[in-house]
Amino acid sequence: MQRIGVFVCWCGSNIAGTVDVKAVAEALKAEPGVVYSTDYQYMCSQAGQNLIIDAVKEHNLTGLVICSCSPRMHEATFRKTAAAAGLNPYMVEIANIREQCSWVHKEMPVGTEKAIILGKAAVAKVNLNTPLTPGESPVTKRALVIGGGIAGIQTALDIADAGFPVDIVETKPTIGGKMAQLDKTFPTLDCAACILTPKMVDVAQHEKIRIFSYSEVTDVKGFVGNFDVTIKKKARFVDETKCTGCGDCVDKCPMKKNPNEFNMGMDNRSAIYIPFAQAVPKVATIDAGACTMLKKGKCGLCSKVCGAGAIDYTQKDEFIEEKYGAIVVATGFNPISMDKFDEYAYNQSKDVITSLEFERLTNAAGPTQGKLLRPSDGKHPHKIVFVQCVGSRCAACAEKGKEYCSKICCMYTAKHAMLTRDKYPDTEVYVFYIDVRTPGKNFDEFYRRAVEEYGVNYIKGMVGKIVPEGDVLKVQASDLISNKQLHIDADLVVLAAAIEPDKSARPLATMLTASMDTNDFFTEAHPKLRPVESPTAGVFLSGACQGPKDIPETVSQAGAAASKVIGLLCKDKLTGNPCIASANEMMCNGCSSCERVCPYGAITYSDKEFRMPDRTTQIRRVASVNPAVCQGCGACTVACPSGAMDLRGFANNQIMAEVDAICK
Amino acid sequence: MQMKEYKPLIVAFCCNWCSYAGADLAGNNRLNYPADVKIIRVPCSCRVNPMFILRAFQRGADGVILCGCHPGDCHYTSGNYYTRRRMAMLFSMLDYLGIERERTRVEWVSAAEGAKFAATMNDFVAQVTALGENKRLEDLRCKR
Numbered sequence: 001m002q003r004i005g006v007f008v009c010w011c012g013s014n015i016a017g018t019v020d021v022k023a024v025a026e027a028l029k030a031e032p033g034v035v036y037s038t039d040y041q042y043m044c045s046q047a048g049q050n051l052i053i054d055a056v057k058e059h060n061l062t063g064l065v066i067c068s069c070s071p072r073m074h075e076a077t078f079r080k081t082a083a084a085a086g087l088n089p090y091m092v093e094i095a096n097i098r099e100q101c102s103w104v105h106k107e108m109p110v111g112t113e114k115a116i117i118l119g120k121a122a123v124a125k126v127n128l129n130t131p132l133t134p135g136e137s138p139v140t141k142r143a144l145v146i147g148g149g150i151a152g153i154q155t156a157l158d159i160a161d162a163g164f165p166v167d168i169v170e171t172k173p174t175i176g177g178k179m180a181q182l183d184k185t186f187p188t189l190d191c192a193a194c195i196l197t198p199k200m201v202d203v204a205q206h207e208k209i210r211i212f213s214y215s216e217v218t219d220v221k222g223f224v225g226n227f228d229v230t231i232k233k234k235a236r237f238v239d240e241t242k243c244t245g246c247g248d249c250v251d252k253c254p255m256k257k258n259p260n261e262f263n264m265g266m267d268n269r270s271a272i273y274i275p276f277a278q279a280v281p282k283v284a285t286i287d288a289g290a291c292t293m294l295k296k297g298k299c300g301l302c303s304k305v306c307g308a309g310a311i312d313y314t315q316k317d318e319f320i321e322e323k324y325g326a327i328v329v330a331t332g333f334n335p336i337s338m339d340k341f342d343e344y345a346y347n348q349s350k351d352v353i354t355s356l357e358f359e360r361l362t363n364a365a366g367p368t369q370g371k372l373l374r375p376s377d378g379k380h381p382h383k384i385v386f387v388q389c390v391g392s393r394c395a396a397c398a399e400k401g402k403e404y405c406s407k408i409c410c411m412y413t414a415k416h417a418m419l420t421r422d423k424y425p426d427t428e429v430y431v432f433y434i435d436v437r438t439p440g441k442n443f444d445e446f447y448r449r450a451v452e453e454y455g456v457n458y459i460k461g462m463v464g465k466i467v468p469e470g471d472v473l474k475v476q477a478s479d480l481i482s483n484k485q486l487h488i489d490a491d492l493v494v495l496a497a498a499i500e501p502d503k504s505a506r507p508l509a510t511m512l513t514a515s516m517d518t519n520d521f522f523t524e525a526h527p528k529l530r531p532v533e534s535p536t537a538g539v540f541l542s543g544a545c546q547g548p549k550d551i552p553e554t555v556s557q558a559g560a561a562a563s564k565v566i567g568l569l570c571k572d573k574l575t576g577n578p579c580i581a582s583a584n585e586m587m588c589n590g591c592s593s594c595e596r597v598c599p600y601g602a603i604t605y606s607d608k609e610f611r612m613p614d615r616t617t618q619i620r621r622v623a624s625v626n627p628a629v630c631q632g633c634g635a636c637t638v639a640c641p642s643g644a645m646d647l648r649g650f651a652n653n654q655i656m657a658e659v660d661a662i663c664k
Numbered sequence: 665m666q667m668k669e670y671k672p673l674i675v676a677f678c679c680n681w682c683s684y685a686g687a688d689l690a691g692n693n694r695l696n697y698p699a700d701v702k703i704i705r706v707p708c709s710c711r712v713n714p715m716f717i718l719r720a721f722q723r724g725a726d727g728v729i730l731c732g733c734h735p736g737d738c739h740y741t742s743g744n745y746y747t748r749r750r751m752a753m754l755f756s757m758l759d760y761l762g763i764e765r766e767r768t769r770v771e772w773v774s775a776a777e778g779a780k781f782a783a784t785m786n787d788f789v790a791q792v793t794a795l796g797e798n799k800r801l802e803d804l805r806c807k808r
Contacts, residue, residue, distance in 0.1 A: 070684075070688045072680075072684070072688055073688075096688075098691065099688040099690075099691030100687055101699070103694055104690060104691050104696050105699045110699045113699070114699040114702065118702065509737075510741075513739055515733075517776045518774075518777075535739075535775070536739070597746060632707050633710055633711065634708055634711030637711065638746070639746075650707055655704065656715075656719055659704065659716055659720050660719070663720055663725050
């Protein structure tokens, strides 16, 4: 028989406000096995934990029931307390009387009654708890970073600098991501390339970092410390080890009319291409859909001019299998498609562009060498309208845009407006906004400078319609402050498109069994306290895959993710979850039902010798569970027809006891 | 004599990774739902043995709801697919035994859906309350 101690937490007034904690402690005293029951203001505080430790010693307790907040919050805390008191940490059960009781019920009698029932269920469970010891598994001391933007680059550099090997997988032919496409960065206005490209070179030259560019992750198996990952290196038809990046092939390629993704399709590139001058790795890639040699077997010019002999038209996709201890997701973001926003005439006029296109248009390495020229006729625009929140904060039009704030648009629009006025003082600039949101160091000062020093016309209100007429764009908008309708004949309109997670994130999340929110951003293990960890152990989050972020925030999150990875890779062994399945060999009839449902392949069958009561020996086929692989889902326990399979910590008799206690 | 207001007894099985966290979020956001709902935490919805549900009805539960991660989002990759199939079988059997379909439910609630959790519970409790007491499987021998 267990000797159970019950500890009811007030959580200040969080619990005690709706639950009569003294009544709960008193009621649970009568439960079978309970020898001690008390309440305290803050059970998780040091004083509260000491109270538990003292009670264990004084009353010789063998099991603990803590009636407090969610086990997701403090189960680990109280397990440590139990260990400090000399108990097995798995002799603790939590009755969640805060999140699932005091916070959702208003009346004291109702809350108290439910808290008592939840406490009884926990007592019933602890009565059947057994001491558990976690297994150990080794850690592969190598990290995988998925995504080679500034988030992935910074994470990889920080991990590699700590001495652990890192692989970066990037779907594009070069690392650099969105930041490589930017012109200048707010609020300091230093050029993105000047601060990013040295980091890209650091990555390329780091002896601990390998870059798999033009590659993607196709399969992830395993668990924290022991991931088995399959990486598909897409055929680029150029031998990376031979290509010197001289660019002769790019010049000679006759297929020059392919939209240049790097310049947002505003100019063209050849079928064989290097995305931009500072690409890393600086290796050419053949666009298989555009190359006539690959499509029709005619041409072969690039192969002829390549002095290094790097062109290989027969190259095939290559699959690489590698083991990793930790995985960092840094898949980043994209601006949303403007197709559904007919009112802004994005698809009708070339002179309605998105902010990322504007970024390329003002970039010295962009399609116009940094001259601000209209995409339609190459003329200098004299009146520019910026429209903010296109698809952001769009609760009413959820099928078109996003409900959330994209966070970076206010600042980059202020930057665009300021830079335009700085370079071309003869240009009139209008910015239409819902709110200007500029929290951040030196951000509001930056925005004020745009308004006060550079004379940008900020107008509170939204643009209703844009109609291209001749070579002007008729902009109809409302000015909410002076309550007027405005009609502006603009030469260029720039839409601050909402940002959304990269499309690769959803399938990746499925592979990693990492959870996502309704907008396809990865969710963190705790929004405040564990912001760079996914709830899935061993998976970490860096950058805009977790939510909209600017560069400083991305870099700090990247560093934080790296430090978490380093903390994991430093360990030689990980202690696993002891709440795993185990088979009772005497009951197992060898049917293989459990083996078939196990998602991890943790169950194997083998022939074993059994001594029977009549002293004969029988050989039977029985199941056994690999404790390092089992994750403890319990699918097998239900599939087992003979009841041989059970889950430690969530055993059949324990859950039954909870059901009984609740239904009494 | 005045009749006491009928309060159903509802057992909710919630998977640790999505629905239990969703229930916690409902708490964090102070979204009320009836106290008739008592939650039992399981690692995955696929841990729920049909026996547990039968036992609950045997002991006098008026409704049983099973919550798990959305299809495709299971922490254990495929547990909720097993749940979906197993419960389809079980519920049709319970239906055959005369336990109305409305007393059982499988719902997918993610960790981000506190509002959905509370709404689901409000709806389910209202549905079971409308049906009234369930005595069909109750085994008096279980009662002390």
